[in-house]
Amino acid sequence: MGIFSKIKAAIKKTADAISYKLNKLFTGGVLSDEFYDELESILLSSDIGAETTDSILESLKEQIDKKHIRTTDEVKSELHSIMFDLLDFEVPEYEYPLVIMIAGVNGVGKTTSIGKLANMFKKQGHKVLIAAGDTFRAAAADQLTIWADRAGVRIVKQHEGADAASVVFDAIQSAKTKGEDVILIDTAGRLHNKVNLMEELKKINRIIDKNFEQAMRVNYIVLDATTGQNAISQVSLFNEAIDIDGIILTKLDGTAKGGVVFAIAGEEEVPVIYVGTGESIDDIERFSPEIFVDSIING
Amino acid sequence: MATFSSLGEKLKHVFSKITSRGKLDEYEIKQTMREIRIALLEADVNFNVVKDFIAKVSEKAKGEEITKSITPGQQIVKIVNDELTELMGSRNSKLEISSNPPTIIMMCGLQGAGKTTMCGKLGAMLKKQGKNPLLVACDIYRPAAIDQLKVVGKNAGLTVFERGTQKVVKTAEQGVAEAKKNGFDVVIIDTAGRLHINEELMNELIDVKKAVKPTEILLTVDAMTGQDAVTVATSFNEKLDISGVILTKLDGDTRGGAALSIRQVTGKPIKFCGTGEKVGDLEPFYPDRMAGRILGMGDIVSLVEKAQENMDEEAMKKMEKRVKNATFTLDDFLVQFEQLKKMGGVGAVMQMMPGMGKFNISDKDIDEKKIDRFKAIICSMTMEEREHCEIIKSSRRQRIAKGSGATIQEVNALLKQYEQTKEMMKRFKNNKGRFPF
Incomplete structure (x- = not known):
């Protein structure tokens, strides 16, 4: 149920509903407690977090006062614009050759996202190479190979337990020879608080820099939309290690809203670039703040 | 296991403001509860669960016990601690072992929660306890999922039963028959990760349940899950009547509020936690100790x-x-x-x-x-x-x-x-x- 249907439902309860509630809502220029609570629960239930929710509602109150907003429609569009602004980033265009490294904690959907990206770039007419840098998880390279086959792109891999950095090195040399202009690098899932594993990631990052200077470098973190406030810590620590350029927000086809990205946008200034919306190879879309905010406010 | 420590820190900070004072007035209780509320929300406890929790604790704090107490701060610590413990279930519950073997454990959950890894860990733990477990590969959807279970099984020294991508119910039934025939006394069924709103796949689980009548149906949940944990756990529980929950990835720095929420809305116990990538990284879940940890009292027993x-x-x-x-x-x-x-x-x-x-x-x-x-x-x-x-x-x-x-x-x-x-x-x-x- 969307926010306004909820409000409507609440309003119906009183006899002289609309005028009474609206009066109460905007007397003194502030939101009534009830209305405020309603908005708050919508934001909180989307994983926006207590602090960010507070600051969004504070700005809303300010704007309502300043602009003498009186109708619920106006409140709605004001809230929409506040939230939209938080997520609206200028993202640089891709240049080729392009190397995209995909990192993230375990089980967020890194391998699947790579399969989808490979397919997307190929459809755009690029030659794509996948580097199977997850040499840790059982059968990770097998899983990635199936995705590479589906997308119809080449994959460079080694045996399980191999040095991930060496896989990446091989992939870069191989792409240079064969003329692939997009390299997608899979990495093993790692919890962001494990020092050793983050060091390994830094090493892979250095290897790419050193061996492919002319390529555009992009590092994406994959976030599971189901994740709560811990996502902030994930982005923060990955960002510290390898400079994250953007987020791939996965599993948005469930009931989770992924609202934690508001806090991340504020604290880490990392934008969402793509969203994953299903299990098939085409289920990846460019992130639209417009649609995203809509889905939170209107349910 | 660094779980909840941040929440503990936050609450400790709140309480340190109180313990330094002699008496509490209503305003102070309100301020305290406000901070506890924020701490719990930032820890990903579901906001409805938080609401109830705060209401309960406030009520108790306002009651007689607090005014009679010499140090009201400690009294609030106790109330919060008691309520948290109650919320998480009052005692540790063990894995159900069937008196008529094999014991059948069915794993279920969202994608990426860590089911396959957990199958290996549970199997290894049971093996250590003298059981003879068989892993059954029923994730026929995710690419290479069966291979992954085979590797996991091999690393844990466990036998893996698979029938490729044939119908899941059939594989499950054959797996159980195989166990009976060859003296495996535990069957652990790995299923594909699925969204709780995917009716077709949820029905598949219901069919497996009907076919093999599992002793345990364990919902595997990522400890980092946010507000949606409640929706997910409620759906799985309604459809499958789960017997318990396993929390994974607790070795991260998540505060793990999902644990509180899930327990509250399903009433089902959290039985184990996954605390690392090694096969031995599995621990029983002790609700009372966890509450103690939230309040920063340490966990020397664990x-x-x-x-x-x-x-x-x-x-x-x-x-x-x-x-x-x-x-x-x-x-x-x-x-x-x-x-x-x-x-x-x-x-x-x-x-x-x-x-x-x-x-x-x-x-x-x-x-x-x-x-x-x-x-x-x-x-x-x-x-x-x-x-x-x-x-x-x-x-x-x-x-x-x-x-x-x-x-x-x-x-x-x-x-x-x-x-x-x-x-x-x-x-x-x-x-x-x-x-x-």
């Missing part, structure tokens, strides 16, 4: 148990003897490092020590690589040097540094730490000598 389980008895006995004879050598020091690592690292151990919470030591701060460095240094010493460290003078130090790829400073640091530990061991001598750290 620590001791973990130590007993993971420490190599043989090595420890040998060490005990050496401690008694005061011949604790660098070799023994090396053994200690190994033991520490098995227990989940320095950070994990520190988190469980009472009073250590406030230092906020985590794996992030204590680099386990350092332990590996120390190991390398000791390994670069001769046998004689390891037995009699006093002979290690500057030229030997230089050689050891070179041999291990370390700096002289690191060699010195190690030797100093060894001397300190040796001192500690001497003092420990009269103290039964079981647990030096």
